[in-house]
Amino acid sequence: MENDPRLEELRNIFLSAPESTTTRVMAAVLSLALFAVVLGLVRRRVLREEYTPIWLLVAFGIALMSLVNPLLSWLTRSLGAWTPSSTIFFLGQIFLVAICLNYAVRLSGLVLQVKNLGQEVAMLRAQLDARDQREDAAPGPPD
Amino acid sequence: MAAPSQGCRVTRVVVIPAYQEAERVGAVVQRARAALPDYQIVVVDDGSRDATSSVARQAGAAVLRHPFNLGYGAALQTGYKYALRTDASLLVQLDADGQHDPADAIALAEPVEAGELDVVIGSRFLGAGDYRMGPLRAAGRRFFQGLLAALGPRITDPTSGFQALSPRAIEFYTGDHFPSDYPDVDVLLGAHRHGLRIGERAVVMGESPRASSLHAGLAPLFYVYKMLLSLWAVSARPRKS
Numbered sequence: 320m321e322n323d324p325r326l327e328e329l330r331n332i333f334l335s336a337p338e339s340t341t342t343r344v345m346a347a348v349l350s351l352a353l354f355a356v357v358l359g360l361v362r363r364r365v366l367r368e369e370y371t372p373i374w375l376l377v378a379f380g381i382a383l384m385s386l387v388n389p390l391l392s393w394l395t396r397s398l399g400a401w402t403p404s405s406t407i408f409f410l411g412q413i414f415l416v417a418i419c420l421n422y423a424v425r426l427s428g429l430v431l432q433v434k435n436l437g438q439e440v441a442m443l444r445a446q447l448d449a450r451d452q453r454e455d456a457a458p459g460p461p462d
Numbered sequence: 463m464a465a466p467s468q469g470c471r472v473t474r475v476v477v478i479p480a481y482q483e484a485e486r487v488g489a490v491v492q493r494a495r496a497a498l499p500d501y502q503i504v505v506v507d508d509g510s511r512d513a514t515s516s517v518a519r520q521a522g523a524a525v526l527r528h529p530f531n532l533g534y535g536a537a538l539q540t541g542y543k544y545a546l547r548t549d550a551s552l553l554v555q556l557d558a559d560g561q562h563d564p565a566d567a568i569a570l571a572e573p574v575e576a577g578e579l580d581v582v583i584g585s586r587f588l589g590a591g592d593y594r595m596g597p598l599r600a601a602g603r604r605f606f607q608g609l610l611a612a613l614g615p616r617i618t619d620p621t622s623g624f625q626a627l628s629p630r631a632i633e634f635y636t637g638d639h640f641p642s643d644y645p646d647v648d649v650l651l652g653a654h655r656h657g658l659r660i661g662e663r664a665v666v667m668g669e670s671p672r673a674s675s676l677h678a679g680l681a682p683l684f685y686v687y688k689m690l691l692s693l694w695a696v697s698a699r700p701r702k703s
Contacts (some may be wrong), residue, residue, distance in 0.1 A: 399581055434532050438540040441526040442547070449524075452552070 333401050334392060346385035353378035373418065474501040475550045476567070477541030478523070480558035482627055487558045489539060490523035494556070497564040501554065508537040509703040514558075517550050533642035542627075542635045545666075553627045559670050564623040566665040570626035573661060580631040580658040581650070583617060583659050586626030588664035602682070606689065610647045612698055614654040617662060620647045624665055641692070644685065648692035 357374045360366035384391045384407075395406040463491045476494050484659040487505060494503050511532035519525050526540050539557060545553045550575055566584055588595035595603065602619060610620055621644075627635065629652040634656050636684035640649065655659055 348592045390596075430642075431638055432537050437509075437528050437530060437532050438536065438543055441528050441540050442544055445524065445544075 329337035339351045350378045466538045474552045475545045476501045476503045477555045478505045478558045479537035481559040482509040484514045484517045488517040488521040491523045494564040506537040508542045535645045536642040569663045573624045574628045579661040580628040581660040582626040583662045584665035585619035585662040586667045587618040615660045637642045652696045
């Protein structure tokens with residue numbers, strides 16, 4: 320099947336099809352919008368700086384592929400895909416899986432920290448209660 | 463009312479993790495105080511929304527109250543951390559639902575105090591009493607018991623929450639590896655691989671008066687999955703040299 324010359328010819332037709340200017344412009348706009356959103360979130364202190372590199376890299380990657388015409392075609396050929404869109408979906412899925420795994424790891428760490436803090440609060444609160452009790456029980460200064 | 467005595471030496475501690483146990487915890491604390499007069503009774507309230515904390519306090523226990531619900535394992539671990547900070551020489555843990563008889567704690571504590579064992583488990587299956595489990599739970603218990611025996615210690619009741627611990631065990635259990643939900647065979651395997659000496663004593667145990675959320679819906683399946691993964695992870699880590 321893979322060596323079928325008709326399929327190979329069909330694949331070449333797909334790969335040599337010119338990319339639509341509209342698609343490229345949309346991708347460029349999307350990457351600019353992503354840059355702007357990420358920087359805006361940092362400015363409003365909603366997103367911490369250490370979480371930005373991955374999203375800025377994604378925006379940069381989209382911009383690069385929209386501006387450098389043969390890059391996506393080369394990637395598509397290298398990956399053995401038929402169409403640039405399937406390459407984008409494939410890379411997107413890899414990215415989403417990787418970022419979810421990354422967040423799961425961070426979440427596990429945060430859950431541990433929250434548990435340790437909750438335990439610490441319980442012990443400190445008990446200590447404070449005990450101190451209050453001792454102070455209440457102690458005789459006050461003479462009038 | 464007994465207050466937590468941070469900073470001064472408490473030699474023996476009873477830790478009772480409790481969640482929404484206002485109806486039963488008072489009686490459990492009173493029975494524990496009567497059976498174990500030399501122990502400090504500490505109830506760890508795992509963020510209950512009922513009067514668990516105040517009932518336990520009125521019954522004479524020191525109370526450590528989580529600001530929110532963290533899980534049974536986390537509540538136990540808070541007790542371990544408290545015992546570690548107060549230099550406790552012995553810790554006995556029992557459940558707040560009245561399933562465990564505090565008088566049996568004396569038999570559990572003996573091997574720890576004699577320096578023979580680090581973890582002593584109160585077993586329902588060593589001849590005392592006639593505790594009965596449903597067929598699925600019994601099958602699960604046998605499966606994990608067999609798995610644990612293949613990997614390390616031979617324990618008849620690895621899911622028993624009635625235990626006595628030495629200072630070495632208390633310190634080991636305060637680590638970040640200790641699970642927040644159900645510390646069972648994975649914890650015992652970890653303790654065994656850490657070099658802790660584990661044993662059992664026969665105890666009589668009643669049925670838990672409340673249905674555990676662990677036995678509802680898909681929870682048993684998740685429990686089996688999680689426990690298998692955890693057992694693998696524990697056995698894949700390097701042993702303590």
